[in-house]
Amino acid sequence: MEASSDRSQPVSQPPLYDLIILGASGFTGKYVIREALKFLNVPSSPLKSLALAGRNPAKLAQTLKWASHPDHPPPIPILTAETADPASLHHLCSQSKLILNCVGPFRLHGEPVVAACAETGCDYLDICGEPEFMERMEVKYHEKAMETGSLVISACGFDSVPAELGWMFNSKQWVGPAAPNQIEAYLSLESEKRIVGNFGTYESAVLGVANAEQLVELRRSRPKRARPAIPGPFPPKGPIIDHQKEIGLWAVKLPSADSIVVRRTLATLTENPRGLPGLDESLEQIEKREAFWSTIKPAHFGVKLGSKTLLGIFRFIAVGMFIGLLGSNAIGRWLLLKFPSFFSLGWFRKKGPSEDEVRSASFKMWFVGRGFSDMNVSRDKSKT
Incomplete structure (x- = not known):
């Protein structure tokens, strides 16, 4: 299903979601969804709310169906956001405690997401294995992230x-x-x-x-x-x-x-x-x-x-x-x-x-x- 967006919602309100997976319809993203569903609403898990985000809602819905098989897809909101649209990323970050970014290569598509998280105070994780990107993001956004309380962590996958x-x-x-x-x-x-x-x-x-x-x-x-x-x-x-x-x-x-x-x-x-x-x-x-x-x-x-x-x-x-x-x-x-x-x-x-x-x-x-x-x-x- 596709969630309706209310851009008039004050940023100061508590985030709607514990986690938003961005780029969830990509090759790695679909496996991330499948793993995340194993922890969603499990009594011992802190993951109680989840949303998916990307450029193509229809493709995200197909990916959710694939990741949920053989069960029916759960009613997880699907949001539209693009790395080339800073406003959509800021709105995305205002709705979540944490963004898990699966949109790579990160040196081409990752910086706008880091910038949006650092500016809004949303925490950020990615599966990047690109040293130049990681070090450049630290140089450019460390001070801002410290100011807003955003925790930015890369290399949270096979690397490293x-x-x-x-x-x-x-x-x-x-x-x-x-x-x-x-x-x-x-x-x-x-x-x-x-x-x-x-x-x-x-x-x-x-x-x-x-x-x-x-x-x-x-x-x-x-x-x-x-x-x-x-x-x-x-x-x-x-x-x-x-x-x-x-x-x-x-x-x-x-x-x-x-x-x-x-x-x-x-x-x-x-x-x-x-x-x-x-x-x-x-x-x-x-x-x-x-x-x-x-x-x-x-x-x-x-x-x-x-x-x-x-x-x-x-x-x-x-x-x-x-x-x-x-x-x-x-x-x-x-x-x-x-x-x-x-x-x-x-x-x-x-x-x-x-x-x-x-x-x-x-x-x-x-x-x-x-x-x-x-x-x-x-x-x-x-x-x-």
Whole structure:
């Protein structure tokens, strides 16, 4: 159903919805809806009200029907909003406590949504894995978000929740005086059929190469952030292809957002050793926050993409070379985006994976830590 909009409603009134999913009819958005419905009006869940938003109400209704199958679609309001229409986004934000943005690539479509949330005080989450976008939004809207009380958080999906949780878990296993020097994540994509990725992910990677220089310039323009005190020397680069016999994987470095997100968390933790305070925290909440973050130990972090065979690794390298070489110029980007299946060796296609391919796909991440038995003696025997 489509909700009627009353733009005369005062912004000061309590939000109508706990959550609005924006861009819900896209490839990722439809799976977000399906997961959200599992928590809607469940007694133990705080999610009591939900709305969907996007450019095409009819398509959103079809997506809701798909996500609800085999049940009938629940009576969830469907709202119209476009990232090219700031007024529609402001009105959207005035109706919700939280906007979950699924409209990507975020470097093309994400900023108006962040701006609207920061200006209205609505909280914002997205599933972005684009470092340049995340850092640029922090530069432009941090002060405004602080002023209005808007909490803006990116990378709340595959990028980079598993990596950051795994890094924190590994870090907490090192009991003093032992301390980690390096934690590496090994990612393995698995499927009973074939691995096929969403075109949006591929497009974001191509545009990431195109905007690499902008990210460098952005970082140069900002004050250097605090660096964590990590015991021991900087880890050696190691071989291009790594063989982890314990987990049965060959691996190669993956230039993903995960490493950048973890490094930003480490910088924030270095500047705020007790963690970032929340709004109106109770004494008990303060004690829990400080106790938790005191157990997290800094370490150099990296991610590697793994395969059970060397052939798989060579395919990873080939695709990376295609994107790296062609993504830096306009003609190359046109070729990459016009023929994704060819240049990704079949891993990405415009129509995305089929339902069977999605259902059969999974991933595993191993977190391997190396460090010292005594953090005060960096030359102690390395511990893994």
